[in-house]
Amino acid sequence: MPAPPQGVSAAEFAAALRKFETAVGEQWVFKSDEDVALYRDAYSPERDEPTERLASAAVAPVTVEQVQQVVRAANEHKIPLYPISTGKNLGYGGSAPILSGSVVVDLKRMNRILAVDAGRCQAVVEPGVSYFDLYRYIQERDLEVWIDTPDPGWGSVVGNALDHGVGYTYGQYRDHFGSHCGMEVVLPSGDLMRTGMAALANDASWADYKYGYGPYVAGLFGQANFGIVTKMGFWLLPRPEAYRRGTVSVPKRRDIVALVEHVNYLENLGLIGMPGFRSPLGFAQAREPELRALVAKPGGPSDEELDRFAESKGLPSWSVELQFYGPEKTIAGSWDYVQQRIGASIPGARFEEGVAYRFPLTAAQQAEVQRVHRLVDIGVPNMSIFAIAGGRTAQNPDSADGGQFYFAPMIPRTGEAILEANRVLGQAYRDAGLPYNQYFSAPACWHYRAFIMITSLPVSRLDPEINRRSRAAFRAIAQVAAEHGWGEYRSPPFGVDLVASAYSFNDFALRRFCETLKDAVDPNGIIAAGRGGIWPKHLRGSRA
Amino acid sequence: MRTKWLPALTLVCLAGASAARAQPVERDALLTQGKQVYDYWCLPCHGPGLGLPGFNALPGTQQLQIKYRGTSISPLLEERTDLVPVFVKTIVRQGVSFMPQFRKTEISDAELEAMAAYLARTRPPAR
Numbered sequence: 001m002p003a004p005p006q007g008v009s010a011a012e013f014a015a016a017l018r019k020f021e022t023a024v025g026e027q028w029v030f031k032s033d034e035d036v037a038l039y040r041d042a043y044s045p046e047r048d049e050p051t052e053r054l055a056s057a058a059v060a061p062v063t064v065e066q067v068q069q070v071v072r073a074a075n076e077h078k079i080p081l082y083p084i085s086t087g088k089n090l091g092y093g094g095s096a097p098i099l100s101g102s103v104v105v106d107l108k109r110m111n112r113i114l115a116v117d118a119g120r121c122q123a124v125v126e127p128g129v130s131y132f133d134l135y136r137y138i139q140e141r142d143l144e145v146w147i148d149t150p151d152p153g154w155g156s157v158v159g160n161a162l163d164h165g166v167g168y169t170y171g172q173y174r175d176h177f178g179s180h181c182g183m184e185v186v187l188p189s190g191d192l193m194r195t196g197m198a199a200l201a202n203d204a205s206w207a208d209y210k211y212g213y214g215p216y217v218a219g220l221f222g223q224a225n226f227g228i229v230t231k232m233g234f235w236l237l238p239r240p241e242a243y244r245r246g247t248v249s250v251p252k253r254r255d256i257v258a259l260v261e262h263v264n265y266l267e268n269l270g271l272i273g274m275p276g277f278r279s280p281l282g283f284a285q286a287r288e289p290e291l292r293a294l295v296a297k298p299g300g301p302s303d304e305e306l307d308r309f310a311e312s313k314g315l316p317s318w319s320v321e322l323q324f325y326g327p328e329k330t331i332a333g334s335w336d337y338v339q340q341r342i343g344a345s346i347p348g349a350r351f352e353e354g355v356a357y358r359f360p361l362t363a364a365q366q367a368e369v370q371r372v373h374r375l376v377d378i379g380v381p382n383m384s385i386f387a388i389a390g391g392r393t394a395q396n397p398d399s400a401d402g403g404q405f406y407f408a409p410m411i412p413r414t415g416e417a418i419l420e421a422n423r424v425l426g427q428a429y430r431d432a433g434l435p436y437n438q439y440f441s442a443p444a445c446w447h448y449r450a451f452i453m454i455t456s457l458p459v460s461r462l463d464p465e466i467n468r469r470s471r472a473a474f475r476a477i478a479q480v481a482a483e484h485g486w487g488e489y490r491s492p493p494f495g496v497d498l499v500a501s502a503y504s505f506n507d508f509a510l511r512r513f514c515e516t517l518k519d520a521v522d523p524n525g526i527i528a529a530g531r532g533g534i535w536p537k538h539l540r541g542s543r544a
Numbered sequence: 545m546r547t548k549w550l551p552a553l554t555l556v557c558l559a560g561a562s563a564a565r566a567q568p569v570e571r572d573a574l575l576t577q578g579k580q581v582y583d584y585w586c587l588p589c590h591g592p593g594l595g596l597p598g599f600n601a602l603p604g605t606q607q608l609q610i611k612y613r614g615t616s617i618s619p620l621l622e623e624r625t626d627l628v629p630v631f632v633k634t635i636v637r638q639g640v641s642f643m644p645q646f647r648k649t650e651i652s653d654a655e656l657e658a659m660a661a662y663l664a665r666t667r668p669p670a671r
Contacts, residue, residue: 038648384594384596385596386642390641397613
């Protein structure tokens with residue numbers, strides 16, 4: 001028998017576990033130490049420390065009715081629950097709860113693809129469906145739709161959306177919560193609710209229209225704890241006729257300001273998918289000792305010094321890879337337009353043709369995409385991103401360690417903001433004793449109306465000191481970011497209160513409102529305590 | 545490392561003797577199931593093929609290339625002839641490096657048994 005959650009008697013816990021077993025079957029309630037250990041966060045930066053967030057047990061329903069029974073039993077016995085979908089949100093908690101002692105509600109077995117309508121470009125799925133699953137379903141039926149996938153293909157379509165996860169194609173699709181349409185939720189009472197058009201008794205338009213009638217409450221179920229989502233509708237892309245890439249490079253450091261304005265214009269008009277900003281000058285640091293010396297000099301280099309170095313080596317200061325999806329002639333025209341527009345505006349701008357394909361791809365073309373680009377750019381889920389998740393490297397070939405979590409502040413989508421964030425975050429990282437590519441870091445553009453200055457921080461299975469250093473750095477840098485108006489869009493479990501605390505306008509009015517909702521909707525505080533920085537009343541005193 | 549796994553090897557040799565007595569049809573079904581589990585859960589990281597641009601292999605394969613550098617051990621798990629089921633099962637349930645452990649809702653004990661048997665299928669019989 002596992003230890004009960006804090007504040008729950010052994011008898012109450014045992015009674016609840018028996019009810020869970022009645023609901024889902026004995027073999028789907030995990031109580032042994034060995035089984036519960038499988039719910040540890042594999043990338044926990046608190047591993048083996050007293051604060052590591054550990055489940056007390058896990059329960060794995062396979063139907064909505066079973067989820068309702070579990071929630072009702074938990075309410076009766078005041079058992080904290082923590083729902084996971086596929087449990088692969090690595091870097092953001094994985095399969096572990098935020099509140100230790102919670103019973104994980106593992107929804108992996110709820111893995112039905114309920115509908116894919118290629119004509120209406122939509123799907124309805126359960127939480128256990130991975131991007132791999134949905135992609136295979138579509139491929140096997142040769143449906144002319146695409147999914148927008150995040151980097152790790154084994155993640156849950158539902159779970160990723162609920163954590164505001166992201167992908168790589170057009171903005172309206174790569175915002176995965178934004179591309180959802182209609183959801184079904186088991187409320188903390190055990191009641192079942194649907195949102196949008198799914199709330200109609202006849203849900204014929206589940207994934208056609210988000211808002212239905214009345215308030216749009218679906219947003220309450222992302223990064224929050226007002227219920228357990230059991231189905232979601234999603235909008236899919238029509239399979240485009242063609243794809244092409246092109247790279248724009250600009251010579252001077254401050255050209256990033258105009259370059260971002262142009263790219264924003266293209267994206268806001270729906271002409272491009274996710275842009276990929278880089279600093280070719282920054283990549284040259286490894287092979288250019290003169291540049292390293294310039295960067296390391298006291299006070300740092302001036303823009304003019306960096307420009308002179310870039311010019312001497314024929315290197316651009318910045319570049320952006322642009323992706324175009326659509327009719328072949330249309331996207332060729334878009335690329336021509338990009339060259340005319342930016343060429344007339346930024347002196348010295350250069351343009352390089354990338355790959356260009358018609359779909360479906362031949363095997364050779366798919367291999368080419370994999371060799372020179374990323375399969376996620378064309379909606380193909382895979383696992384390649386784990387190549388940069390730590391582990392053995394040429395420099396450290398005997399490391400048996402790996403994993404990471406992320407510091408991901410949102411900054412304005414301007415070139416000025418990139419330069420400012422690099423200056424401020426560079427200093428903050430230096431103060432924290434961690435490396436940061438201060439002059440050359442480029443933003444991620446996943447959420448298409450803002451930049452994410454994401455960095456990874458290492459975690460260790462073996463060395464708690466690495467974890468302590470990473471946690472301390474996260475706290476220090478998040479504080480600096482908040483002072484500059486940059487809040488994170490996502491958080492590892494240990495950081496939820498810190499991240500939420502940055503959203504402090506009017507004496508934390510947002511948090512107070514969420515807590516009012518929490519108390520009304522989940523008076524026993526059983527669902528996902530701490531998620532989104534929202535705690536039930538009886539645990540608010542322990543907020544970090 | 546080798547010493548550490550000796551007791552496990554002994555156990556597996558005994559288990560292998562039992563598996564070897566299984567009816568051929570049952571064993572074929574087990575290995576078929578094992579390959580299906582492997583293809584679904586392991587291949588995306590441990591298969592052949594390219595990884596991210598700049599990496600010459602998928603993440604799991606690339607890690608094992610580095611681990612077994614300078615040896616004749618294949619970085620592709622399906623080509624290995626030295627894998628023993630208990631080792632496979634331990635890695636799957638405990639994780640290693642950046643590979644997380646897998647829960648029983650993902651890979652059940654029976655599926656793991658089949659997958660481990662599949663990866664150990666070419667191991668020379670115990671003497």
